[in-house]
Amino acid sequence: MSAAASRQYDDIPGTVVFDARRSRQGYALNMFCMSLNDAANRDAFRVDEAAYLDRYPLTAEQRRCVLERDWLGLLHVGGNIYYTFKLAATDGMSMQQLAAKQVGVPEDEYVTMMLAGGRNPDGNRYVGERERADRG
């Protein structure tokens, strides 16, 4: 099966698979995030975020997503969740807090959903699945 034919995952809703397209797009962005594994780099980034970002050849949109902490946007400009989490951790966030931000709901609402068993896969497997079900 060719790689293109295997990209059947593009019809999974709310899911940005980190494949070749995103990896190429997000290399510099993710390598910036990787640099935050170093405590001295985290400090330098906190002191002057814009100047720190100048070290990486980011696109204007990638730069905006970092500076504005557009967590969902970061995924769509090539960010990988394990990398963008390093930025979130630098801000003192947990993975659960980051998840709630991406979903776009208050943290307590997200936590309540998880405590109730998590997001149900029913209705969340295919783009448009719910709309089709509603139409019967």
Place this chain on the structure above:
Amino acid sequence: MAEVVGGVASSHIPAVGVAIDRGRKAEPYWAPYFAKLPPMQEWVRELVPDAAVVVYNDHASAFSLQLIPTFAIGTAVEFPIADEGFGRRPVPAVQGHPELAWHLAESLILDEFDITIVNEMEVDHGLTVPMSLMFAEPAEWPCPVVPLCVNVVQYPPPTGNRCFNLGKAIRRAIDSYPGAERVLVVGTGGMSHQLQGERAGLVNEAWDHRFLDLLVGEPEQAAAIGHVEYLREAGSEGIELVMWLVMRGALDAEVREVYRATHVPTSNTHNGVLVLENSGGGPFP
């Protein structure tokens, strides 16, 4: 000759490491999960393995996008604990087993698994959280470890079938090792979870239990599950379950399920632990 004496599979959720390191295990959120672990911990304690092969994935700690080995084996004497962006876990450095690791590397490569050899590597929560779950909080870990990394960050990870066959090759390597080590094989990651996008928080308990049933009793069927099914049914990060197939491949074709426990939620995850013993009937053909 060395011997595979059993298998453990466990999720490797970083928040579990935080709960352990900050003494939160008794808190209401955490206590029900930690209460499910003693049967596994007692089994490991009685087993007293001489070494463990721990199959895990690096989360942008030792490897970045600069270099992405699909399979890598750590041959170092010692593996320091990584700073993943929020400081280092206060756990002991992991002691390696260079002689066994190099034997595995040589055997696997000649067996046509072209694994990357890593002489210097820091290890992250993917490896250290299962260590904490199995061995609690010792001053030193009770046995040396051969870390075996599987890429699951950059899509596509290796197929489940490839991971299953890697496990079989690990078994052949351990069976041919001249030492007398009794080796525990550990698969980590999973179960269903999604950390990214608007679908974050996905949990699919029914799918996970079907996976566990297949992994134990019909592993060829578990190995045949394709990437798109993992992504769709178990969430984009649930695909880590392919690493459990490495463990399964290293065990006998027939196994006894000693213990299974799962818990929802742990952070964003359906958290699972599984203990398998060899039937004595021998490895997969």
